[in-house]
Amino acid sequence: MSLRYSYFPGCSAEATGKAYDISARVVCKKLGIDLVEIPDWNCCGATSYISIRELESFGVSARNLAIAQEMGDMDVVATCSACYTILAKTNRYLAEDDALHETINEALAAAGRSYDGSLTVRHLLDVIVNDLGCEAVSDKVARRLTKLKVAPYYGCQASRPKGTFDDPEFPVSLDRLLEAMGAEPVYYPVKTKCCGGMLMMTEEEAALRLNLELLQCARDNGADVIVTMCPLCEMNVEAYQSMVNKRFGTDFNIPVMYFTQLLGVALGVESKRLALDKQIVPVDKVLAKVPA
């Protein structure tokens, strides 16, 4: 099986989620997974766009799928869970609704493109766990994370609404991958609860409460680090800890890492190449628990 995919980095890869993109590329190279970036990809539109300009959202997302198709029939891989959900939803609605597909192709034609609907959209976690496999990952682990307790935080949009590669309520893919690294996934019943998405900007109280629950549950179960697979989750859970502390009188200072960063550590990639210095909560305590 050739592990070759067209890669959709998403807009956060250029800003707040840079470390995710950097570590994903490094780790995939190390694992023999070939990510070919979709040339001149555009924003998937995320929730703001699809919720308000639905048809246009399907249109701009389909442009990415059309370009991916020009590259061959590789599966499309996204790292950001929001991008994954939007691209997959667009793809699914085009397949389910011929009239919509026709309309979207009419719009694509104006831009000199077309899309036949035959690609598959995947999340990077799905590719690593199901195409490469946890055994293959385990074989490549250079530093076993034996003493590390990890809260596997999936967030909402990787497994919902469809649960394509895992259970929509209680997924286990990330737990399995952590075990393959030698780490211990802790009991984390809030693993698919929402981080609040963009609410921190507009509905602060609601967003802070959601994050309080995520942080408290990680602490209660003894997690050394929370591992995420979405740049929005990462930003919320990590960067707003001081705001949560201020609001609720807590003292959280829990390191948060992308699963690709932790996987990189396990594979023996040096910290600098995993952009670990970009984290707001320092990850030294995590690295100190890992055998050299």
Add this chain to the structure above:
Amino acid sequence: MVELETTQDVKDLHKIFVEDVYGIPGGDKIRQCQQCGTCSGSCPTSSFMEYGPREVIAAFRAGELDKVVRSNTIWLCTSCYSCTVRCPAGIKVTDIMYELKRLAIKYKSWPKDCKNPALSKIMIDNIEKYGRNYEVGLLAKFTMTQKPSLGVKFAGLGTRLFMSGRMPLRPNPIKGRDEIAKIVAVLETKEVAG
């Protein structure tokens, strides 16, 4: 500007809602709602909503969707899809929330202190202008025009993100901006023709 004042306006709102929701693949399942409340119980933000998701469907049946459209409810939906996944009738509750967001914008009807429509508008403009979301521009414009208090609150965090290279100051426009414009232009005519 469209108003939402007369009985006829409310009737029109219902008509558009029904047409659009039934247009979503599987959208007609809204008829099978048993008011069990699983959606509201699953929703992580329902305790902050004026009407929980179950009440949204109840309001639809009672012909009072205008109340929902005027409320904070739809703007608290984060698209986590918990309701959609758990609904025993298979109702796409998240998609219904999206449709109500569109109607709220069409009727320019949302609570006075609700800043979400403005935030969405800035993001939409970014996407259609650059082809990508420009996070710094989004945050700066939103803070300056809508919520100056955020400037103080996020100054420290913003600086830290900037220092670690997580906040590039310039947008990175795509080459195919004209393609985005053409796609959007075609689809805008489709919506009007609807």
